[in-house]
Amino acid sequence: MKSSVARWMYKRPKFRLVALLAAPTLWLVVAYLGALGALLVTAFFTIDSFTGDVVAQFNLGNFQDMLTDPAYRNVVLRTLGIALSVTLICATFAIPMAFFMAKIAKPRNQKILVALVLTPLWASYLVKIYAWRSMLEPRTGVIDWVLGPIGIRSPGFGGPAIVIGLSYLWLPYMILPIYAGLERLPNSLLDASGDLGAGNFYTFRRVILPLIFPSLVAGSMFTFSLSLGDYITAQIIGGKLQMLGNVVYQNFSINLPFAATIATIPVAIMAIYLWLVRRTGALASL
Amino acid sequence: MRKKRLFSQIAVASAIALVLASCSSSDKKASETTLPKVEMMKSLGAGEGQVNIVAWAGYVENGSNDPKVDWVTGFEKETGCKVNVKVGSTSDEMVALMKTGEYDVVSASGDASLRLIYGGDVAPVNTALVPNYADIFADLKNQQWNSVDGVAYGIPHGRGANLLAYRTDIVNPAPTSWGAVFDANSPYKGRITAYDSPIYIADAALYLMKTQPDLGIKYPYALDQKQFDAAVALLKVQKPLIGEYWGDYLKHVASLKSGGTVLGTTWQVNINLAQSEGVKVEGIKPVEGSTGWSDTWMISSKAKNPNCAYKWMNSIVSPESNAAVAEWFGEAPSNAKACDLTSDKNFCTTYHAAEATYWNDVYYWNTATEACLDGRKDVKCVPYSEWVKAWSSLRNA
Amino acid sequence: MTISNKARYALMSLMGVGLAFIYIPLSVVIINSFNSSRTFSWPPQSFTTQWWSKAIGNTGVRKAFGWSLTAGLLATAIALLLGTSLAFAVSRYDFFGKEVISLLVILPISLPGVVTGIALSNAFNQQLGISTGLMTIVIGHATFTIVVVYNNALARLKRMGTSLQEASMDLGANGITTFRLITLPNLASALFAGALLAFGLSFDEIVVTTFTAGPGIQTLPIWIYNNLFRPNQAPIVNVVAATLVIVSVLPIYLSQRLSQDSTSGGRF
Numbered sequence: 001m002k003s004s005v006a007r008w009m010y011k012r013p014k015f016r017l018v019a020l021l022a023a024p025t026l027w028l029v030v031a032y033l034g035a036l037g038a039l040l041v042t043a044f045f046t047i048d049s050f051t052g053d054v055v056a057q058f059n060l061g062n063f064q065d066m067l068t069d070p071a072y073r074n075v076v077l078r079t080l081g082i083a084l085s086v087t088l089i090c091a092t093f094a095i096p097m098a099f100f101m102a103k104i105a106k107p108r109n110q111k112i113l114v115a116l117v118l119t120p121l122w123a124s125y126l127v128k129i130y131a132w133r134s135m136l137e138p139r140t141g142v143i144d145w146v147l148g149p150i151g152i153r154s155p156g157f158g159g160p161a162i163v164i165g166l167s168y169l170w171l172p173y174m175i176l177p178i179y180a181g182l183e184r185l186p187n188s189l190l191d192a193s194g195d196l197g198a199g200n201f202y203t204f205r206r207v208i209l210p211l212i213f214p215s216l217v218a219g220s221m222f223t224f225s226l227s228l229g230d231y232i233t234a235q236i237i238g239g240k241l242q243m244l245g246n247v248v249y250q251n252f253s254i255n256l257p258f259a260a261t262i263a264t265i266p267v268a269i270m271a272i273y274l275w276l277v278r279r280t281g282a283l284a285s286l
Numbered sequence: 287m288r289k290k291r292l293f294s295q296i297a298v299a300s301a302i303a304l305v306l307a308s309c310s311s312s313d314k315k316a317s318e319t320t321l322p323k324v325e326m327m328k329s330l331g332a333g334e335g336q337v338n339i340v341a342w343a344g345y346v347e348n349g350s351n352d353p354k355v356d357w358v359t360g361f362e363k364e365t366g367c368k369v370n371v372k373v374g375s376t377s378d379e380m381v382a383l384m385k386t387g388e389y390d391v392v393s394a395s396g397d398a399s400l401r402l403i404y405g406g407d408v409a410p411v412n413t414a415l416v417p418n419y420a421d422i423f424a425d426l427k428n429q430q431w432n433s434v435d436g437v438a439y440g441i442p443h444g445r446g447a448n449l450l451a452y453r454t455d456i457v458n459p460a461p462t463s464w465g466a467v468f469d470a471n472s473p474y475k476g477r478i479t480a481y482d483s484p485i486y487i488a489d490a491a492l493y494l495m496k497t498q499p500d501l502g503i504k505y506p507y508a509l510d511q512k513q514f515d516a517a518v519a520l521l522k523v524q525k526p527l528i529g530e531y532w533g534d535y536l537k538h539v540a541s542l543k544s545g546g547t548v549l550g551t552t553w554q555v556n557i558n559l560a561q562s563e564g565v566k567v568e569g570i571k572p573v574e575g576s577t578g579w580s581d582t583w584m585i586s587s588k589a590k591n592p593n594c595a596y597k598w599m600n601s602i603v604s605p606e607s608n609a610a611v612a613e614w615f616g617e618a619p620s621n622a623k624a625c626d627l628t629s630d631k632n633f634c635t636t637y638h639a640a641e642a643t644y645w646n647d648v649y650y651w652n653t654a655t656e657a658c659l660d661g662r663k664d665v666k667c668v669p670y671s672e673w674v675k676a677w678s679s680l681r682n683a
Numbered sequence: 684m685t686i687s688n689k690a691r692y693a694l695m696s697l698m699g700v701g702l703a704f705i706y707i708p709l710s711v712v713i714i715n716s717f718n719s720s721r722t723f724s725w726p727p728q729s730f731t732t733q734w735w736s737k738a739i740g741n742t743g744v745r746k747a748f749g750w751s752l753t754a755g756l757l758a759t760a761i762a763l764l765l766g767t768s769l770a771f772a773v774s775r776y777d778f779f780g781k782e783v784i785s786l787l788v789i790l791p792i793s794l795p796g797v798v799t800g801i802a803l804s805n806a807f808n809q810q811l812g813i814s815t816g817l818m819t820i821v822i823g824h825a826t827f828t829i830v831v832v833y834n835n836a837l838a839r840l841k842r843m844g845t846s847l848q849e850a851s852m853d854l855g856a857n858g859i860t861t862f863r864l865i866t867l868p869n870l871a872s873a874l875f876a877g878a879l880l881a882f883g884l885s886f887d888e889i890v891v892t893t894f895t896a897g898p899g900i901q902t903l904p905i906w907i908y909n910n911l912f913r914p915n916q917a918p919i920v921n922v923v924a925a926t927l928v929i930v931s932v933l934p935i936y937l938s939q940r941l942s943q944d945s946t947s948g949g950r951f
Binding site (some may be wrong): 013019020021023024025027028031032033034035036038040042049054093096097100101103106113115116117118119120121122123124125126127128130131132133134137140141144145168172182191196199211221222225226228229230232233244245248249252256259260263266267270273274278 | 686687691693694695697698699702704705706707708709710711712715723724725726764765766769770771772776778780783786787788789790791792793794795796797798799801802803805806808809822824825829839883886888889890903904907908911917920921923924925927928930932934935936
């Protein structure tokens with residue numbers, strides 16, 4: 001019985017394909033794309049000014065509000081700036097760390113180092129951000145307490161604090177793909193480069209960097225997109241600043257169409273980003 | 287060639303998404319602001335075995351957070367109604383949750399209650415079925431945010447005023463007016479705080495109501511466009527003075543303690559907590575009066591467990607539970623008999639629970655609507671959804 | 684490999700700086716779990732173990748841990764099923780929509796959580812009228828974790844090629860037997876690595892969960908969110924976080940053990 005099913009299946013590759021694809025496609029297209037589409041359509045609707053109920057009447061008022069108010073341009077630029085800085089900082093930290101882990105540390109230490117980098121992923125997000133609040137508190141925080149005597153002061157709460165906090169949260173997500181990429185890189189390649197007379201830096205720039213570029217992009221998918229949509233970090237250590245996510249969150253339940261309108265911005269930014277990195281093969285190394 | 291293929295694939299995928307989206311999107315017509323007709327419960331029957339509640343953190347405690355803090359287990363034993371709670375973090379979220387129809391009861395603040403009433407999401411409450419209603423302070427009953435035309439839509443739970451906090455060791459002289467947080471030349475620039483919510487626009491409106499009578503503000507939650515713009519303009523002046531806006535009170539108290547914040551909006555519970563941590567801080571109700579909140583237990587118009595819901599509403603405002611929840615959360619209880627049952631005998635004095643005159647100039651949070659709440663018919667007022675937009679805009683300007 | 688000693692030491696010290704950056708805030712969490720101040724003021728004036736004993740008596744946190752575990756395991760199971768079958772389809776067949784589907788699978792993790800969250804919440808509550816509960820959390824989590832399983836499986840399937848399977852079939856095994864005895868064992872470590880990352884992503888997820896959790900269900904991050912902002916409870920949260928860090932050694936140890944016998948399982 002079992003083998004006859006197997007034979008029947010084997011003779012019909014089309015059927016096998018459909019069987020394989022049906023569930024995931026249904027899930028992604030119906031559950032996810034459908035939900036996303038419904039949300040984006042809502043951006044063209046409006047609300048009953050009293051009850052907050054969505055009224056399905058096509059209009060562009062929300063987009064007009066968003067585009068004419070300079071506040072939204074500010075928050076988009078600020079959020080983009082923060083997400084890019086976080087990505088850059090994570091990359092700057094992650095490349096040497098991953099390189100050390102993959103190519104210099106002894107194999108036994110390698111595993112310990114990976115474990116050490118992974119551990120903070122399990123301490124809750126919120127707790128880590130509150131720990132940074134303790135660190136950054138002006139005058140009485142850990143940074144001012146330790147480094148104050150030598151003249152280094154905490155930046156306090158605001159944009160730099162958000163960048164530090166988010167870099168902290170997402171750093172492991174950047175280290176891991178780069179580490180995996182470097183691990184796959186044969187040592188002989190680096191030796192060859194050295195034998196041909198290239199210095200360390202030259203080898204790094206012309207051999208290593210191009211080869212780990214997809215891993216770097218894969219890591220940036222996390223650091224960039226997670227930063228783009230964050231709103232909790234800004235609430236806790238952002239001082240007066242808000243990010244795009246805060247605006248979406250604030251409007252979500254009182255004015256869903258407007259929240260949806262704002263949400264089109266990160267969706268558009270990520271669509272462009274995905275489009276740009278699609279060719280690098282990075283998407284396969286997430 | 288490949289590129290073309292991808293484009294056609296994307297086109298197909300987005301077409302599917304759009305079709306799905308448009309079939310599913312609701313076809314609601316714009317409704318007029320009339321009161322939806324919702325039937326009131328006539329009599330109580332047997333419990334359904336459970337009740338689903340949306341509440342503020344700390345309102346529904348079953349001992350799982352602190353074994354001593356528990357007014358749910360007794361209720362469950364007594365009535366056989368199992369309590370399922372969903373903690374709402376903002377009023378807006380609570381409204382959204384109530385719209386799902388999955389919940390029977392909500393602890394709605396004034397910036398949510400009218401929306402729920404006019405949205406048809408909550409039903410009038412038959413107060414005869416809530417015996418403990420008789421002991422509720424009279425000045426909390428049948429108010430603008432919990433009733434319509436004398437029909438009660440909820441059971442008052444507790445209240446608090448939004449006070450002005452200041453560090454007594456740093457702020458000198460002690461402030462007496464909200465002007466202290468709106469003074470562009472304040473010596474405490476960068477160390478002032480404000481509540482991080484669109485409802486804070488009402489605080490600015492209240493200050494203008496008392497200091498600029500020619501604007502004609504009568505009620506901080508009924509602002510026509512001109513008055514609204516004036517309030518927002520005042521907040522723009524205030525923004526450079528602000529160090530942080532606060533939403534969660536851990537952050538607020540930590541900041542008062544570190545001295546990052548020395549002046550600004552607060553709640554009594556924060557003052558008590560900071561003082562217990564040794565912070566030299568005081569909270570006052572300034573001469574202009576203040577905004578405040580009064581929460582109301584409301585029952586869903588689509589309640590699946592109405593009997594248990596009524597039992598819950600009665601139980602939570604019983605003197606015992608009301609005292610316990612008021613102390614745990616840090617607010618003035620609504621039940622007059624609760625004051626005898628608090629573990630701290632000065633509790634009701636600290637929170638001015640029974641002092642009717644104290645609350646005379648406290649303007650409880652209310653939902654601004656297009657129809658002006660102060661009764662003006664000649665102008666349209668700015669609805670709350672516009673408050674939210676204005677707040678987003680202000681915060682990011 | 685020839686790396687100058689100077690570069691070697693430079694890299695080593697950068698590694699040290701990186702680890703310090705990671706661990707100083709974590710030690711602050713652990714110290715604060717003994718800090719007698721309820722608002723974590725620094726430096727601690729005095730120390731106490733009362734938060735630890737309170738946390739032990741706290742049944743809410745244990746329940747929340749249970750919900751997180753259940754949601755994480757269910758979401759991971761779905762992600763495994765869907766991610767693996769999609770990886771098979773993409774690696775072994777050519778079909779219309781292949782490129783779009785491989786972009787689509789990445790979309791949920793690349794779009795901000797707040798967008799995914801409100802989209803799902805809107806779809807569940809307003810459009811479909813589904814009651815939110817454990818299942819809606821699982822749906823949300825599975826949606827954005829499919830990709831990690833998919834990518835791990837796809838990479839392994841591409842590297843494996845089809846020759847082993849063909850050999851098995853030539854020797855008379857049918858498709859199911861081949862899958863069971865050849866394909867699956869070769870895929871296992873990649874699937875495990877993917878599953879572990881999927882579980883990890885689900886376990887600490889807060890944004891999508893906020894929008895999809897139903898009444899009576901608090902995952903651990905939601906419990907933390909609800910409790911962190913109440914000063915009476917906040918110190919206990921530090922205890923929970925400190926415990927999580929310690930407990931996390933177990934899954935990390937497992938993943939390390941598993942990656943020992945595979946060269947590419949070490950993506951996590």
